[in-house]
Every structure is written in structure tokens, then in C-alpha cells.
Amino acid sequence: MSLPDTELAGRNISSRFWAVMKYAKSYKAAFVLSVLLLAADIVYDVGYAWVQQWFIDAAGTRDIDRLLMLTGVCFAAGIAIIIFFMLQFYLRNSVQSFMQRDMSVDVFRKITSLPYPSVLRYHTGDLVSRATRDVQQANGMIANIVYELSYNVALFAVAFGYLATIDWRLALVVTASAPVIFFIGRLFDKRLRTLGQVQQQKDAEVRGLLQETMQGISIVRLFQLESLFTGKYERRRKEQNRLHMRQAMLQTTMNQSVYVTNQLITIACAFFTAHLAIQGTLTAGQILAFLVLINRVQSPLLSVINTWGNFQQGLGAGDRLAALDEEPSEAGGNGLAREQMASGESGDSNSSPETEASKRAEEPIRLCRAAAVVPVEGKASKVLLSDISLTVRKGEFLAIVGPSGAGKSTALRLCSGLIKPSSGLVEVLGLPVQEHLDAIRQRTSYVPQTPYLFTGTVRENLTLGVEDYTEEEMVQAAKTALAHEFIEQLDGGYDALVGERGGTLSGGQKQRLAIARAIIRRPEIVLLDESTSALDMRTEREVIHALLEALPDVTFVFVSHRMTAIERADRIVVMEQGGLVEKGTHAELMAMDGLYSMLYRIQQDQSEAASTTES
Numbered sequence: 001m002s003l004p005d006t007e008l009a010g011r012n013i014s015s016r017f018w019a020v021m022k023y024a025k026s027y028k029a030a031f032v033l034s035v036l037l038l039a040a041d042i043v044y045d046v047g048y049a050w051v052q053q054w055f056i057d058a059a060g061t062r063d064i065d066r067l068l069m070l071t072g073v074c075f076a077a078g079i080a081i082i083i084f085f086m087l088q089f090y091l092r093n094s095v096q097s098f099m100q101r102d103m104s105v106d107v108f109r110k111i112t113s114l115p116y117p118s119v120l121r122y123h124t125g126d127l128v129s130r131a132t133r134d135v136q137q138a139n140g141m142i143a144n145i146v147y148e149l150s151y152n153v154a155l156f157a158v159a160f161g162y163l164a165t166i167d168w169r170l171a172l173v174v175t176a177s178a179p180v181i182f183f184i185g186r187l188f189d190k191r192l193r194t195l196g197q198v199q200q201q202k203d204a205e206v207r208g209l210l211q212e213t214m215q216g217i218s219i220v221r222l223f224q225l226e227s228l229f230t231g232k233y234e235r236r237r238k239e240q241n242r243l244h245m246r247q248a249m250l251q252t253t254m255n256q257s258v259y260v261t262n263q264l265i266t267i268a269c270a271f272f273t274a275h276l277a278i279q280g281t282l283t284a285g286q287i288l289a290f291l292v293l294i295n296r297v298q299s300p301l302l303s304v305i306n307t308w309g310n311f312q313q314g315l316g317a318g319d320r321l322a323a324l325d326e327e328p329s330e331a332g333g334n335g336l337a338r339e340q341m342a343s344g345e346s347g348d349s350n351s352s353p354e355t356e357a358s359k360r361a362e363e364p365i366r367l368c369r370a371a372a373v374v375p376v377e378g379k380a381s382k383v384l385l386s387d388i389s390l391t392v393r394k395g396e397f398l399a400i401v402g403p404s405g406a407g408k409s410t411a412l413r414l415c416s417g418l419i420k421p422s423s424g425l426v427e428v429l430g431l432p433v434q435e436h437l438d439a440i441r442q443r444t445s446y447v448p449q450t451p452y453l454f455t456g457t458v459r460e461n462l463t464l465g466v467e468d469y470t471e472e473e474m475v476q477a478a479k480t481a482l483a484h485e486f487i488e489q490l491d492g493g494y495d496a497l498v499g500e501r502g503g504t505l506s507g508g509q510k511q512r513l514a515i516a517r518a519i520i521r522r523p524e525i526v527l528l529d530e531s532t533s534a535l536d537m538r539t540e541r542e543v544i545h546a547l548l549e550a551l552p553d554v555t556f557v558f559v560s561h562r563m564t565a566i567e568r569a570d571r572i573v574v575m576e577q578g579g580l581v582e583k584g585t586h587a588e589l590m591a592m593d594g595l596y597s598m599l600y601r602i603q604q605d606q607s608e609a610a611s612t613t614e615s
């Protein structure tokens with residue numbers, strides 16, 4: 001996705017903060033305790049000045065008993081503080097890692113629920129980046145704002161209070177840098193935040209390129225694209241480095257401005273302290289405590305500015321996650337009225353509800369004036385399908401043919417709910433697809449053009465998402481898809497590993513596994529999108545024959561370019577340029593002498609020419 005997220009930089013800060021903070025709810029007690037235990041750090045930091053003052057002043061009075069008592073108290077306090085430190089560290093890290101885990105699971109869930117067209121709009125690298133780095137940085141925002149800020153504000157207040165008890169005028173001089181630091185922070189924050197977002201985007205692009213190159217490594221090698229891709233990667237890395245440098249320089253400029261301000265204030269304080277010492281208004285212990293406390297008052301101011309920079313980066317990541325979260329999930333309905341069916345191919349406005357119900361049971365797929373339009377960046381939207389009306393009968397084997405780019409796969413995507421109809425209605429098993437995706441997908445199987453196998457065993461891939469299968473059912477599904485034989489020959493059989501994306505299997509083997517995976521789900525409808533294209537013609541015929549024999553009640557919709565694959569089809573529809581141009585049986589279509597008969601003859605000529613050449 002290009003960089004639209006930078007527009008989100010103006011979002012409400014508190015809403016972003018609370019969007020992340022809600023993840024602390026489940027760990028409320030540990031979270032609150034870990035914040036309260038920050039008091040141990042404060043006691044240690046400020047107590048150090050107090051101890052120095054008391055030891056020096058006690059040494060001045062030569063009071064050994066007091067010195068011993070003080071040593072004992074310090075020893076006990078030291079041990080208690082270490083225990084509190086460790087507890088605080090444990091709780092803080094646990095809460096943060098649990099929050100991060102919960103948040104990344106939510107982002108993962110969101111990504112998997114995005115509608116298919118939205119997934120296509122994002123780049124995989126971008127989505128991976130959001131689920132990993134953005135989650136990490138958004139959580140870092142909590143660490144910054146809650147822990148760091150609470151700690152620094154409390155340290156500042158306590159150290160300032162202590163300083164004021166020694167000399168309130170000096171205490172005020174020490175804090176003179178606060179308004180300047182605030183001003184500097186405001187000057188830099190927006191730029192840091194926007195830069196953080198652009199940087200995240202660039203990181204995602206680099207990650208995306210890396211992923212894509214790994215996935216297409218064979219093409220990179222075979223097309224000798226190594227230097228092209230390396231150059232591309234180098235350019236993106238250069239751009240990424242440039243942004244990192246800009247960000248580092250901006251952060252350093254901000255830090256150094258604050259540092260210089262603090263140095264000037266420290267020099268002024270040193271002057272006043274020395275002046276008061278000359279006048280004899282401070283004890284030696286107070287002078288020492290004062291010098292320690294100057295640092296304790298100023299270091300929170302310095303830390304706050306760092307925290308602010310990191311907080312801005314966290315907000316940038318929070319914005320990117322919010323943008324993803326605001327993407328509508330797939331569950332939404334298409335809002336189309338069922339009445340539209342009335343004007344469709346099989347619609348009959350006068351029929352009774354009972355007639356309609358039985359018609360629906362007999363016609364598991366009904367498309368009524370369905371259209372699919374996709375938005376195209378910077379151009380008018382593109383029409384993929386227009387005005388498609390079609391019904392498929394229960395147990396029917398319907399074939400869809402047509403030239404490349406005619407819209408055959410899009411029609412199947414429409415039936416499986418992967419894309420929404422932009423107008424018209426698509427009903428599957430009597431239900432409008434977009435409103436009943438879960439129910440429909442439970443009873444429908446879709447086998448895409450390129451089957452996707454997950455890293456794991458044959459068995460895991462075959463039974464994906466099906467828990468109540470028997471060994472017999474699994475083997476039967478594999479036999480029906482003509483996969484059993486080659487599976488048995490694999491080292492390990494059904495427990496053989498298939499490698500990343502099924503890399504150890506041939507294209508045809510992957511396709512047969514995908515078909516077996518589709519039928520083990522006991523579907524009522526199977527949508528096959530050129531799912532046998534990698535098989536030889538004989539095996540393809542055998543697979544189709546086995547499917548039809550084994551599953552006589554199942555409705556098959558089969559997209560194919562090969563006419564031999566669809567010779568058993570009950571009906572054939574022909575598509576061209578996103579429209580349905582012909583339908584009928586093979587004989588009817590041949591008699592029409594239209595596009596189908598032309599495609600059929602071309603293929604026959606080609607196969608005759610091929611067999612002549614072979615002989």
C-alpha cells in the first residue's frame with residue numbers, strides 16, 4: 001500500500017493511547033503494582049542524596065552510634081530495594097510481553113479477516129511489518145508514557161521537593177530549563193512522528209522485497225535477475241538508511257538542544273551553590289546532597305525529551321495499526337435486497353415461499369444480474385463482471401469456459417464470497433453469500449488455480465481444518481483425487497513432509513492434494529478453478545470421472561481451458577469480456593456455431609496437429 005497512513009498523523013493522541021492501553025486491562029493488578037513499585041527506584045535515587053548528606057553531617061558530629069544506626073538502615077533498605085527492583089522488572093516485562101502478544105494476535109486475526117480485495121491492496125511485507133514492528137513500537141509507547149514518564153515525573157517532584165527544603169531559590173533555578181525543554185519537544189514532535197511513519201513504511205517495503213525475492217528465487221535465478229533485485233534491494237536499503245539517519249539527527253538535535261539548556265542551568269546553579277557555601281548558609285552534607293539532587297531534577301527533564309521522541313514513534317505505529325483496524329472485516333453483508341432475485345434468471349415474483357425454498361434447495365448457486373467492479377488507483381473503476389445471471393442445479397457439473405481474462409476466476413470468487421458483487425445478488429445454498437460467509441464456506445470447497453500447501457505433512461495439508469475425519473475418509477478422499485498412489489510412494493506416506501509451499505511435490509501432485517483436501521470437507525458444492533491444469537489429459541479425465549462417480553450429489557463448477565476436461569459437463573457456460581455469452585450442452589453450443597464452437601475447433605486442430613507431429 002502506498003503511503004496513505006502518514007495522513008493519519010493528526011489523529012487524536014489520547015484515543016491512540018487508550019487503544020493500546022486497553023490491552024493492559026487483563027493484567028490490571030500486575031500493571032498497577034509494577035507502576036507503584038517504581039517508588040523503589042525513586043527511593044533509591046533520592047535516598048542516595050539523603051544518605052550522603054546524613055553520613056557527612058554525622059561524621060561532622062562524630063556520633064558513632066548514629067553512624068552505626070544509619071549504616072544498618074541503609075543495609076536493610078538496600079536489600080529491600082533490590083527485591084522491589086526485581087519484582088518491578090519481572091512484573092513490567094511480563095505485562096509488556098503479554099500485552100504485545102495479545103495485540104499481535106489481534107492484528108493477526110484482523111489480517112486474516114480482511115476481505116480478499118483489501119488483502120490485495122496491502123503488500124505482504126507491509127502486513128507483516130504491522131503485525132511485528134508496529135505492535136512492538138506501539139507497546140513501547142506504553143512503556144514510555146506510563147513507566148518512563150511516571151518515573152521521571154515522580155523523581156522530578158520528589159527531588160525538587162527535597163531541594164526546596166534545602167534552598168527553595170536554588171530549586172527554582174534548577175527547574176528553569178523545564179519550559180525551554182517543553183518548547184523544544186513541541187518543535188520536534190510532529191516531524192518525528194511523521195518521519196517514524198514513513199520509516200515504518202520503508203521498512204515494510206524492504207521486508208516485502210526480501211519476502212518476494214525468497215518466494216520467487218527460482219525465477220530470480222533462471223531469469224538471471226540477481227543483480228537487478230540486488231540493485232533494487234540496495235536502493236531501498238539506501239533510502240531506509242537515509243530515513244534512519246534523518247530520524248537519528250532530528251532526535252540528536254532535539255536531545256542536544258535540551259542538553260545545552262541544562263548545562264547552562266547547571267553552571268548557574270553551581271555559581272549559586274558556591275555563593276551560598278561562601279556565605280555559610282549550607283552545611284557540607286547539604287552541598288553534597290544538593291549537587292546530587294541537581295542531577296536528579298535535571299535527568300528526568302532530559303529523559304522526558306527522549307521519551308517524547310520514542311512516544312511519537314509509538315504513536316506513528318499506533319496510527320498504522322489503527323488504519324488496519326479500521327479496515328472493514330469480511331463479515332459485513334452486501335446490503336442487497338433478496339427481492340432483486342425476482343427479476344433474475346429463475347426469479348418468479350408470483351411463486352410461494354415453499355416453492356422458493358424448494359427451488360433454492362434444488363439450485364444451490366444462483367447469480368442474479370451480478371456485477372463485479374474494482375477500484376483502480378487514479379483511474380475510473382474497472383468492470384470485471386457485468387450482468388451475470390445463472391443458476392446451477394443440485395448435483396450438476398457446470399463448466400465455465402472462455403478466453404483468458406474473460407472473468408471465469410472472478411465468477412468463482414464471487415460464488416465463494418472472496419469478492420463482493422458490486423450490484424445484483426449472489427446466492428449460494430439459498431443464502432446471500434456476503435451475509436452468510438461462514439455457513440456457506442462450511443459447505444463449499446474452493447480449489448484455486450495455484451494450490452497453496454502449508455509447511456507440514458501430507459496428512460496435515462489434506463485434513464486442514466477438518467478435525468472429525470477418519471483414516472478411511474482421508475484415504476478415500478486421496479483415492480478419489482488420484483493422490484493416494486503417489487502419497488504412498490512418498491518417504492513417510494501420509495506423514496511425509498511437503499516442504500515450504502509444497503516445494504517437494506510436482507505441480508500435478510499439489511493439485512491432486514488440493515482436490516483431496518477439498519472433498520474431505522464433505523462439501524455440497526466444489527468450485528474448481530483450472531484445478532487439474534497441471535495434469536496430463538488422461539489423468540485429468542480420470543480425476544474428473546472419479547470425482548463425479550464418488551460424489552454424485554455434489555454440485556461441481558469447473559473452470560477450464562481444456563475442452564477434453566469438460567466433456568462430461570451437464571452444461572457449459574461461455575464467458576467473454578466479463579459477460580456470459582453462451583450457455584447450453586456441448587451439442588447445443590456446437591450447433592450455435594459461436595465462440596464455444598470456435599474455441600473447440602481451435603483446440604481440436606491443435607491436438608490433431610500435435611498428434612501428426614508426434615507420429
Ligand SMILES: Nc1ncnc2c1ncn2[C@@H]1O[C@H](COP(=O)(O)OP(=O)(O)OP(=O)(O)O)[C@@H](O)[C@H]1O
Pocket residue numbers: 120374382384402403404405406407408409410411
Ligand atoms: N483485483 C483485481 N484488480 C483489477 N483487475 C482484476 C482483478 N482481478 C482480476 N482482474 C482482471 O479481471 C479480468 C478477469 O480476470 P479473471 O482472473 O477472472 O479471468 P479468467 O477468465 O479466469 O482468466 P484466465 O483464464 O487467464 O485465468 C482480467 O482482465 C484481470 O486482469
